[in-house]
Amino acid sequence: MPHSTSPRTAPLWLSRSQLAPLPDASTLDWLFDEGSLTRRLTRLSNDGFSVTPLFEGWQTLRADECAALDLAEGSEGWVREVYLRGHGQAWVFARSVAARSALQGDGLHMDELGSRSLGELLFSDKAFTRRAIEVCHYPQQWLPPESSAPELWGRRSRFDRGALSVLVAEIFLPTLWRATRAHPENC
Template identity: 35%
Template sequence: MPSKDFDTITTQPAGRADECCLTIPPTDWYSSLAAAGLRNPDVHGPARYWLQVEGSFTRALQHQCLHSFHVEVQGEGFAVPTLEEARHLNIPARQRAWIREVRLCGDGVPWVLARTIIPLACLEGRGRRLRHLGNRPLGAYLFSSPDWQRGPLETGLCNRSLDGQPEVARRSLFHHNDRALLVGEYFLPGLYR
């Protein structure tokens, strides 16, 4: 399970009561949409477009908004990634990383929960800025810099999904030379229903 045990944590005031319990669920990851579709054909439904968006996801969400887009930081700080995340990033198990969890909201409604794992090596030099994004979207940083290249998109099927919680997700590594960070985006039903 994604860790809530941040050493330092920045929290936002709670949203509406029905939004207070949105959490990032344990997720099974597949190397392609087609592979995930064999297990759950729902990925070929209305969420499909969002699972495949190329370029900045923030930008695509902004286009979908009628009025406004904003990022709400749920927590960020140094914490230990899950074992699976550490393996995926090829960093030592139990090594702390900067972990950022946010809600991406369109027209005031949470559309996406995002969890980003930023290993220590990515925080050096210009990467220092990654600790000070606050409510500015990470995508604006990653896509304004030619340094960062996105790897292939994986498709996620969320486990033990309850009503209103994410059911599908996507994630990818972003590479800068030999450094990489991991961005996961978990779709809330408000995005595509």
């Protein structure tokens, strides 16, 4: 079951220039890092990185996702929710979505990724361009119950290739921050 129950109000996704007050420098660095999060987590975990799929399937996209993808509200898309793990610990909850209309016939088989990283695929295909990163305190109701916590930082960005757009949201869990403090040399 996807973790997309709607909160009373959707989060306000902000650019770096709109953030006030700013989070600490380490958090900012992770939130606005333009490189591959998969590669960074692999480095932090000293190659102990893995992906655990939680949900994959077609569903109605949330209103904020439709707006970010320039879709009509209520559009259907492919939803993929996973944990990005270091040494078996869930460090990041990620939710990626793409419109059904754009995926059909595009050749990106999000439904066949399994435990492979979508981020690695997006960063290895030079045809994808990444739009600006936006951040928010991710709604607690949108997280899996075992990771549910208030005020967790999340970020999202849109990757475009022709008519295909994939919106990737990554929510940083407290276990990630503990790992960065324990191994600052790998950050």
